[in-house]
Amino acid sequence: xxxxxxxxxxxxxxxxxxxxxxxxxxxxxxxxxxxxxxxxxxxxxxxxxxxxxxxxxxxxxxxxxxxxxxxxxxxxxxxxxxxxxxxxxxxxxxxxxxxxxxxxxxxxxxxxxxxxxxxxxxxxxxxxxxxxxxxxxxxxxxxxxxxxxxxxxxxxxxxxxxxxxxxxxxxxxxxxxxxxxxxxxxxxxxxxxxxxxxxxxxxxxxxxxxxxxxxxxxxxxxxxxxxxx
Numbered sequence: 001x002x003x004x005x006x007x008x009x010x011x012x013x014x015x016x017x018x019x020x021x022x023x024x025x026x027x028x029x030x031x032x033x034x035x036x037x038x039x040x041x042x043x044x045x046x047x048x049x050x051x052x053x054x055x056x057x058x059x060x061x062x063x064x065x066x067x068x069x070x071x072x073x074x075x076x077x078x079x080x081x082x083x084x085x086x087x088x089x090x091x092x093x094x095x096x097x098x099x100x101x102x103x104x105x106x107x108x109x110x111x112x113x114x115x116x117x118x119x120x121x122x123x124x125x126x127x128x129x130x131x132x133x134x135x136x137x138x139x140x141x142x143x144x145x146x147x148x149x150x151x152x153x154x155x156x157x158x159x160x161x162x163x164x165x166x167x168x169x170x171x172x173x174x175x176x177x178x179x180x181x182x183x184x185x186x187x188x189x190x191x192x193x194x195x196x197x198x199x200x201x202x203x204x205x206x207x208x209x210x211x212x213x214x215x216x217x218x219x220x221x222x223x224x225x226x227x228x229x
Contacts, residue, residue, distance in 0.1 A: 011039060011049040016156065019058055019069055020163050026213075030059055030067040056153045058160065070157075072213050077161060081206035084158065085199045087150055088134060091141035093195035096186045099140045104187050107136050111183060115176055133179050134162070137186075137198075161209055171208055175201070 015035070018024040030050055036043045050067055053059035061067040099107070114131040138150045150158065178201040185194035 007041065007045045008048040008052075011035075011041065011045050012052050014039065015049050015053060016058075019053075020160060024069050026069055027071045028069045030069065032067075056156045058156055072161075072209075074210055074213070077209055077213070078206060080158070080161060081202060081209070084150070085202040085206075087146050088138060088202060089195045089199035091138045091143065091146050091150070092182060092186070092198035093191035094141035094143055094146075095137045096189055096191040096194040098142050099186060103140060104183075107133070107140075107186070108183055110136065111176075111179055132159070137182075162205065171205075175205070178204075 015024070015030075024030065030053075032043050032046045032050060036046045039046070050059060054061060054067065058070055059067050060070055110131045111133055114133075135151055135155070139147055141147065178197065182194055182197045182201065185197055
């Protein structure tokens with residue numbers, strides 16, 4: 001039986017959603033008092049959730065300064081996607097070699113189910129319930145080092161960038177087509193093609209993020225942490 005989620009866990013997931021949706025945009029002050037009032041809780045569990053967000057690099061706090069959602073600098077985005085391209089590309093090659101037929105069909109079923117939900121207008125999924133094509137492939141690689149790197153604490157930061165890279169409707173459609181091509185390469189056990197397709201997919205996603213970085217709350221001069229209350 002899975003351990004029961006605590007109030008801190010629940011608030012952590014809620015704050016993740018505020019950041020993913022840009023209701024708390026890059027650079028926004030994370031106002032613990034306002035968030036505690038919004039969710040009708042004391043500041044303790046909110047503070048715990050904010051500390052966890054700091055631990056996974058979604059929130060930063062300079063000495064004597066208030067906590068803020070990270071600001072997306074183009075160089076940091078590019079470097080992170082370059083790392084993804086190298087590691088996920090190779091993970092995809094390994095997955096093509098190591099996934100059994102049942103795993104591949106579950107991957108295909110998840111991809112199609114996710115597509116159907118999006119077409120039906122049901123796009124809101126919590127981090128816990130969402131289907132993650134990339135995570136499935138990374139885990140299927142069987143390489144513990146790659147899995148630890150991409151599915152550990154860094155996972156949420158990667159997912160944040162990926163969510164923003166696929167926010168536009170046209171990009172979602174293109175990403176689905178690219179995922180289908182990767183799936184077919186895996187199904188055909190063509191590791192070289194699978195790696196090439198994954199690397200190209202991630203490179204295009206990086207350029208999309210760089211073209212569409214969300215405006216920083218610091219640049220806009222707003223206190224989004226208060227407006228989130």
